[in-house]
Amino acid sequence: MSAVAAVLFDRDGTLIEDVPYNGDPALVRPVPGAREAVDAVRAAGIATGMVSNQSGIGRGLLTADEVQRVNDRVDEVFGPFDVWVVCPHAPEAGCGCRKPEPGLVVEAARRLGADPDACVVIGDIRADVLAAKAAGAHGILVPNAATRKEEVDAATHTAPDILSAVRALRSGGWSV
Template identity: 35%
Template sequence: MGERVVILDRDGVINADSEHFVKSIDEWMPLPGSIDAIARLSHAGYRVAVATNQSGLARGLLTPADLDSMHRKLRDLLAEQGGRVEMIVYCPHGPDDGCDCRKPRPGMLQEIGRRLSVKLPGVPFVGDSLGDVLAARAAGADPWMVRTGKGEDTVAGGSSHLAGVPVYADLASAVDALLYG
């Protein structure tokens, strides 16, 4: 089967999202069951990576130090349960910057594939937005959806891009499906 890798979106999948952006460590709140779900992936031998758009940086709403503190909190909570995230890749650009990294473009997923030396076909990318699905498809990864964050609205939108994409209640349910079929 080769190396087992899972890529996760952050806001709306691991932690609560906000239409006003998640700007500080105090605003970064894990969704129920998400830390445990990532720890279970780690215990099962999966390498976990995170790919997250963080346009709040380009908008001046948070600093790289703010983002680092949120990611340290994530890593610390995981470490308490014996889990880990191998890498976190983020796009600091705004929606109009024309970069290759901002989802729905595949740049961050391709970077994860390169840095982990893994081919992306067959690798689940768990997200909550159409941009996540499109990025997964563009990179050759397998798009998975959760209903948390923007997921419920995304699924309700009925986009043809969601055809064949498995949809789960939350990250814990997606991890159950991955680990236990």
């Protein structure tokens, strides 16, 4: 087992309520327990990061500036994250950064000076945990109403909510 160096969160549906293609910072609403979860990670001295697919940019539904304003609002609500890595590409672009590809996780770990295997990715869909696995990190699925049953069934590690996911890491001595 290694000590957790960073917890990388998915944004929409994991830390904040999912508003499809949100470009409005006023619509940022934390999911229950999210603030406490992020605070607990920080209190343990563990780096925090955000890894988020934002295909609305590549699809022409949002601008990069709109996404940045929403991300800035997330930082205001939670306090600043140590790293943000966003994939702006449409799904058909075939990039290596769009989850479930490993690029976002690998880049976040690199920017934090951490090995991916010392990182935990917490997300609400299978693509989040597959990206973690592909990068050599550890994934925890926190299902919500939009998460499909087959995604939950296929997940190695799940938690009923984000705070429970973080508490499980803490009870494990912050190691993976």
